Amino acid sequence: MTLAVKVPLKEGEIVRRRLIELGALDNTYKIKREGNFLLIPVKFPVKGFEVVEAELEQVSRRPNSYREIVNVPQELRRFLPTSFDIIGNIAIIEIPEELKGYAKEIGRAIVEVHKNVKAVYMKGSKIEGEYRTRELIHIAGENITETIHRENGIRLKLDVAKVYFSPRLATERMRVFKMAQEGEVVFDMFAGVGPFSILLAKKAELVFACDINPWAIKYLEENIKLNKVNNVVPILGDSREIEVKADRIIMNLPKYAHEFLEHAISCINDGGVIHYYGFGPEGDPYGWHLERIRELANKFGVKVEVLGKRVIRNYAPRQYNIAIDFRVSF
Numbered sequence: 001m002t003l004a005v006k007v008p009l010k011e012g013e014i015v016r017r018r019l020i021e022l023g024a025l026d027n028t029y030k031i032k033r034e035g036n037f038l039l040i041p042v043k044f045p046v047k048g049f050e051v052v053e054a055e056l057e058q059v060s061r062r063p064n065s066y067r068e069i070v071n072v073p074q075e076l077r078r079f080l081p082t083s084f085d086i087i088g089n090i091a092i093i094e095i096p097e098e099l100k101g102y103a104k105e106i107g108r109a110i111v112e113v114h115k116n117v118k119a120v121y122m123k124g125s126k127i128e129g130e131y132r133t134r135e136l137i138h139i140a141g142e143n144i145t146e147t148i149h150r151e152n153g154i155r156l157k158l159d160v161a162k163v164y165f166s167p168r169l170a171t172e173r174m175r176v177f178k179m180a181q182e183g184e185v186v187f188d189m190f191a192g193v194g195p196f197s198i199l200l201a202k203k204a205e206l207v208f209a210c211d212i213n214p215w216a217i218k219y220l221e222e223n224i225k226l227n228k229v230n231n232v233v234p235i236l237g238d239s240r241e242i243e244v245k246a247d248r249i250i251m252n253l254p255k256y257a258h259e260f261l262e263h264a265i266s267c268i269n270d271g272g273v274i275h276y277y278g279f280g281p282e283g284d285p286y287g288w289h290l291e292r293i294r295e296l297a298n299k300f301g302v303k304v305e306v307l308g309k310r311v312i313r314n315y316a317p318r319q320y321n322i323a324i325d326f327r328v329s330f
């Protein structure tokens with residue numbers, strides 16, 4: 001037996017919406033028709049409605065999406081985000097202004113549907129600052145920010161509040177791994193907690209992994225142990241000040257990578273490959289970056305061969321996160 005609001009058939013939809021607004025609708029039971037009435041399952045007695053005890057059928061199918069069970073007013077449902085990131089057992093979601101008042105409902109629904117998710121955070125700012133982190137606002141589940149994320153066969157321990165990490169780049173990291181050759185020396189200029197470095201360590205002879213964020217380096221050191229790799233050298237500092245020679249350089253700092261190009265070219269070995277990342281506008285997202293690369297190639301008197309370029313993902317409206325791979329020959 002469960003509690004249900006009994007309403008005339010023709011008022012059913014209006015009452016259902018009202019119950020959603022009140023957070024009273026119990027989605028775990030099905031609505032039942034009884035003659036000219038509907039029995040709408042509720043979580044608690046609701047003032048102003050006739051509440052009865054009823055035998056209702058339980059909803060047996062496990063929902064596929066939090067959107068199927070979340071209690072938000074019908075007219076706002078169209079604003080519900082269709083995707084969010086899951087990093088280890090932590091979900092991070094961008095909630096539009098219209099739904100900010102329902103953030104906790106959304107968080108609760110995510111925890112309910114995704115059994116592996118233990119904590120949910122709402123994005124509280126854009127990615128900003130030198131460390132490329134953002135403010136996170138806790139909306140559901142446990143108040144934890146440290147987790148272990150699995151991707152491409154490696155484990156990455158990290159704190160989502162203290163370091164940059166995006167699970168959306170997993171395919172890009174695998175693509176770079178596939179391009180890498182056995183026995184190379186790699187310079188990961190903006191290593192973070194090591195998703196490129198640790199993966200590439202499986203092929204490379206040596207990986208220099210630099211980051212300016214002490215938390216990133218702390219987790220990188222833990223991840224080196226966690227993944228039992230012995231050829232990654234963590235370096236805390238500004239990668240412009242690190243003088244190494246490498247066959248492959250990864251420049252995963254899209255917002256500022258162009259400022260580091262000169263140093264990258266000075267670190268690359270003859271015939272080496274640079275994986276450059278940037279942001280660019282719709283239409284020609286590569287043009288500005290390719291010009292910078294060619295300018296510097298002229299300045300250094302080296303040859304540049306573009307091996308590939310692609311859009312990785314949308315970054316903002318009409319702005320793309322792009323990648324350019326190029327070979328440098330002396």
Ligand SMILES: C[S@@+](CC[C@H](N)C(=O)[O-])C[C@H]1O[C@@H](n2cnc3c(N)ncnc32)[C@H](O)[C@@H]1O
Nearest residue numbers: 130131164165190191192211212213238239252
């Ligand atoms: C976009 S994140 C990429 C992290 C990592 N490659 C990944 O895929 O998760 C850029 C990283 O560059 C680091 N960073 C920013 N400026 C730097 C600098 N001058 N030298 C070294 N690292 C820097 C930030 O702390 C941040 O961890």
